[in-house]
Amino acid sequence: MNLIYNDLYQFSIHIPPMQFTIHQYLLMCADPILVSTGTMQQAEHILPEIKKLLKGQTLKYILVSHMESDECGGLIAFQKEYPDVITVCSQLCARELPGFGYNGKILAKKQDDLLDGNGFSLKFIDYPSEVHLQNGLAFYEENSKIFFSGDLMLRFGDAVGKTMDSFWKEEIAAIDLERIPNAEKLEVLQKSLLQLNPDLIAVGHGFCIKCK
Ligand SMILES: [Fe+2]
Ligand SMILES: [Fe+2]
Incomplete structure (x- = not known):
C-alpha cells in the first residue's frame, strides 16, 4: 500500500511476465471511497x-x-x-452484477451525472x-x-507506487483506436474529458500521472 497523492492510498499488484500493474484506490475523504476492488484474491489481501x-x-x-x-x-x-x-457503476454493469452473485446496494450512473457526499463531489x-x-x-x-481513468490511460511496467508527469491534453490525445476502436465514440469521449482539469490521473494500470 502506498500513499500516492495527498489523501489517496494505492493498493497494487505487479505481474512481471506481463509487465502489468493493477491498482485499487482508497480516497480518504470524510466518507471514504474505494475505487475498484481488484480480483477476489487481491480484495482479500487488501481488506x-x-x-x-x-x-x-x-x-x-x-x-x-x-x-x-x-x-x-x-x-x-x-x-x-x-x-x-x-456499488456505483454504469447501468450495464448494474444489470450484470446480480448475475455474478452480488446482492448488495447498487447505484447506476451515466455521463454527466453527479454524486455529492461528505468530502467528495464526483462526476x-x-x-x-x-x-x-x-x-x-x-x-x-x-x-x-x-481523475480515476479505469483502463483508459494505461501503461506497462512495474508502476507500483510510482507517478510520472504529463500533460492532461496529451494523455487525452493518446487514447487511440486500439483502446476505443470506434472513431465516433472516441471523439465524444475525448471532448468530454477536455472539460475536466485534473491534477492527478489515478490509473487502473501503470503509472499514475501528475498533470502539468
Ligand atoms: Fe478492463
Ligand atoms: Fe482494468
Whole structure:
C-alpha cells in the first residue's frame, strides 16, 4: 500500500511476465471511497489494510469502472465486511452484477451525472470500455481534482507506487483506436474529458500521472 497523492492510498499488484500493474484506490475523504476492488484474491489481501486505514469507520461507496475481474471481482469480499456498501457503476454493469452473485446496494450512473457526499463531489464520464465497446465509467472527484481513468490511460511496467508527469491534453490525445476502436465514440469521449482539469490521473494500470 502506498500513499500516492495527498489523501489517496494505492493498493497494487505487479505481474512481471506481463509487465502489468493493477491498482485499487482508497480516497480518504470524510466518507471514504474505494475505487475498484481488484480480483477476489487481491480484495482479500487488501481488506485488512483498508480496515486499518478506516479505523472503524464504514466504507460507504465502491466505484466500479466496468465489469471485469480486476475491477470488481472482489466485490463480495467487501460486501461481506461492509454490508451497507453502495456499488456505483454504469447501468450495464448494474444489470450484470446480480448475475455474478452480488446482492448488495447498487447505484447506476451515466455521463454527466453527479454524486455529492461528505468530502467528495464526483462526476461520471461514460466510456466505451473494452473490446465490446460496452459502457463503463471513469470518475472525476472535483475536490481533490483526481481523475480515476479505469483502463483508459494505461501503461506497462512495474508502476507500483510510482507517478510520472504529463500533460492532461496529451494523455487525452493518446487514447487511440486500439483502446476505443470506434472513431465516433472516441471523439465524444475525448471532448468530454477536455472539460475536466485534473491534477492527478489515478490509473487502473501503470503509472499514475501528475498533470502539468
Ligand atoms: Fe478492463
Ligand atoms: Fe482494468
